[in-house]
Amino acid sequence: MSRGVEGFIMKAYRADDYTLTVTYVEPVTDKYIRVGFTADGLLQNYPVHPTQWIRLWFDDGSGRQRQRGYTLVRQDPATDSFAIEFAVHYGPASVWAENAKAGDVIEASLLKGTGSSNFSIPEPTPPEFLIFGDTASLPAINTLLDAIGDVPARVCLEWQYESDVILPVHAHGKTELTWLQRVDDGRLVREHAESTIPAPGSFAWIACDGRTTRSIVKTLRAHGLAKESIKAQAYWK
Ligand SMILES: Cc1cc2nc3c(=O)[nH]c(=O)nc-3n(C[C@H](O)[C@H](O)[C@H](O)COP(=O)(O)OP(=O)(O)OC[C@H]3O[C@@H](n4cnc5c(N)ncnc54)[C@H](O)[C@@H]3O)c2cc1C
The missing domain is CATH 3.40.50.80 (Nucleotide-binding domain of ferredoxin-NADP reductase (FNR) module)
Known part of the structure; x- marks a missing residue:
């Protein structure tokens, strides 16, 4: 399936690709869904840090894949797993999350080097x-x-x-x-x-x-x- 310009850019930057498998789906509220994943070794290459995020590829229903950013939570390198929490609205990513079930697979990409995110708490720690x-x-x-x-x-x-x-x-x-x-x-x-x-x-x-x-x-x-x-x-x- 075509990834369009987004895919071209990720290729140009030699992004790292991973295949994630859904392990559980749990509703947090009527408009919020937590989905558990196996991490395909991603956490070994990209250490856990606050606000860590990845790019996921979603089918937009017209033969194209769309890239969307999502934050990793509950990361556990020991079990090679994490979860993602999806706010439900309207759009390919949201629709995917609403229909997700254990065993589904989804592709993820991270830019090499810093990963897709590289935030760290400023030093010295700010007072507020x-x-x-x-x-x-x-x-x-x-x-x-x-x-x-x-x-x-x-x-x-x-x-x-x-x-x-x-x-x-x-x-x-x-x-x-x-x-x-x-x-x-x-x-x-x-x-x-x-x-x-x-x-x-x-x-x-x-x-x-x-x-x-x-x-x-x-x-x-x-x-x-x-x-x-x-x-x-x-x-x-
Ligand atoms: C670094 C990063 C991390 C992120 N982490 C998360 C995360 O952990 N959980 C999460 O839920 N989102 C997260 N997002 C936001 C998510 O990527 C966007 O909301 C994305 O647009 C959703 O894609 P979609 O295909 O569902 O909708 P789109 O196709 O992008 O949009 C479809 C329609 O929905 C509207 N829309 C899109 N997002 C929202 C929203 N959040 N609220 C209301 N209306 C919206 C758009 O305006 C548009 O009208 C993150 C974004 C970034 C950049």
Whole structure:
């Protein structure tokens, strides 16, 4: 099946390819599905780190494969396994997750060298993290919260379905969690960013839809946060 331009680029960068097999599928809410996989040795070559993600290839129903980014959770190199949590909406990846069953296989690609992701917690540890995301970036945010332990974090999450707000967030005693409904293409989250004043030395991690992500970066830069103190990536558009 054709992978189009995305496949050409991955080939040009000599991406590493893996074949993952589904081991279990469990609903987390009516709009969120956790899928377990065997890792095909991937974790041996790409060490586990917070916000680790890979590119999966999904059939778009027209004879083409589409590449989508997904975050690894529950990674266990000893058993060569991990899970991925899919926010359900509409699209080839979402449809695949809704129909997934044990034994299904799916192709994954990672760029050689750093892998598809290479984020690490800044050194020295910032005094506070400012985290903006939604249900697509919640798996990554949970790995981030696990990694920073009891460092204070202000976490702002956007929800689209009522059940989103009962999704597990790995908050701890020093996590200030705010859920805001997605209205007007992320207006409430953008406004929340405007009222978020970073403490000196803070680090921001931002992964919403493209427009919201860009807007929050701009706002936090205007609030005095240095470029190097921000890790931002659009998770969907
Ligand atoms: C580094 C990285 C890690 C990611 N990790 C995860 C993860 O662990 N879990 C996860 O669920 N997603 C994750 N995403 C987001 C996921 O890749 C996108 O949501 C992707 O677009 C889904 O593909 P699709 O084929 O289902 O929909 P698409 O074909 O891309 O889009 C179809 C329609 O759905 C809309 N849409 C797409 N995504 C969303 C969304 N999240 N919410 C609402 N509407 C949407 C689009 O606007 C479009 O109208 C990650 C993205 C990146 C870049």
